[in-house]
Amino acid sequence: MASRTELKEDALDLALGILQLARDPEHGFKHSRHFSPIFKWDLQKEWLKAFLNHPKIKPLVDEQFDIPWPSFDAMRAMPVGSLGNCTQLMFSQLEIDPLPPVNKNLRKVVETNEKEDYLSRRLRKFHDIFHLALGVDTSVAGEAAVQSYIAVSQRQPAVVAAISAFMTHSFFYPDEHRMIWEAINFGTQVGLAGVFLEGCRWEEGWERPLAEWRSELGLTSLLKNSPFQDEIHRWETLPS
Template identity: 30%
Template sequence: MSKARELLRSVKNLGILRELAKSGGGLDSVADLVDNFIDSDAMGVCVERFRALPGGAELLEERYPPFQPDVDQLEQLPQGSLGHAYAGMIRKLNYDPDFFRPRDTSTDALWLTQRIATTHDIHHVIGGFNTQPAGESGVLAITATQIGFPAYVLLNLLASFKAVRLKPTELEAISHGIAHGNRIGLQATPLVTQKWEEGWEKPLHQWRQELGVIVANHPEISADYS
């Protein structure tokens, strides 16, 4: 039964990836891909990798509260702080900070999936990645490397293949993004276990220094959020 379920999951994943490759898809398609992995063997491995990180087990067991930033309040924090930088990014790009798909957190996989989805944009700020395709690939690569989040692994494989097959001029930038994200993922303290909400006032440069994050500086993947 498990093999049949995983086969069906793979078929559905291929359909989602095909749609993303053809039209670029959207947040709903990405969320569908993420959700399709929630009860998968790959997600089970990802959860165990997260649990083994310092502080990971505690976060899972306490079901650390969902990420719900108050952007208006964060804008009032000192310039240069993480909170001010995050709010500035949300405002500048006209993002809805609550765009992510609502999920319950009744299982470890659901909680981890929701935590990753809701804190994704903070990783942009911490890593200095822009929100263009190459910058997105860089951010995805961090979590893919640090805990093997399956949907992000597939999305970066798709980004590389799509660049080779359909947009070869974008391959260099995509490669830079993924390579730098992998570097952060391998060298930095895991971003997925950070309690960002408890350090909004901390200067962004201090967060980066403490985590060991080397900021992206390639013109096609970098952005200044300070």
């Protein structure tokens, strides 16, 4: 069990991280070192153990399912509106790394095993595909929507810290206040509706229409209430 001194230090570190991320969300990786204590929480450890055995996650983990992504040139040749075509447009124009590096700013505070490492890599690798599927941008509001979805869908305690930072950001920047809270509401509603993006084998369906993916996942009707109406079909209609 952690000492009172350690708990106090961890709490202060986490509070600092929340405030820094709220003030400067553009440099989230830089501030992420302050969020390391989260991974020592018993709640987080219990979540990870349970999530690894989720009926839609366990087969992926046991199989270590991982098919290399096509090149952007190959995705560009896919049908307009397909998951692959939309992905390369979004990633290219927003300069998103398709294979985000390991965040070395996070201090390793707990030991992990092969299954846990695989799950962490997979969730990180497809984070921006969640943005695409949910039709949300990469602004603070868009990230708040995704993290709120994750909090409900995965029941993951760690994301509460990020959501707290985005909530705090809304008070620092009044012009973004309403959109951030509408985004949190949207992400929450998607999670409560039972949508589960984490279990998808996206790699087997790059050429499938994004609209088909959304319909299969139960997103189509939910997107009608999204505050990101200008973003939903943005990448489906742009020329490659």
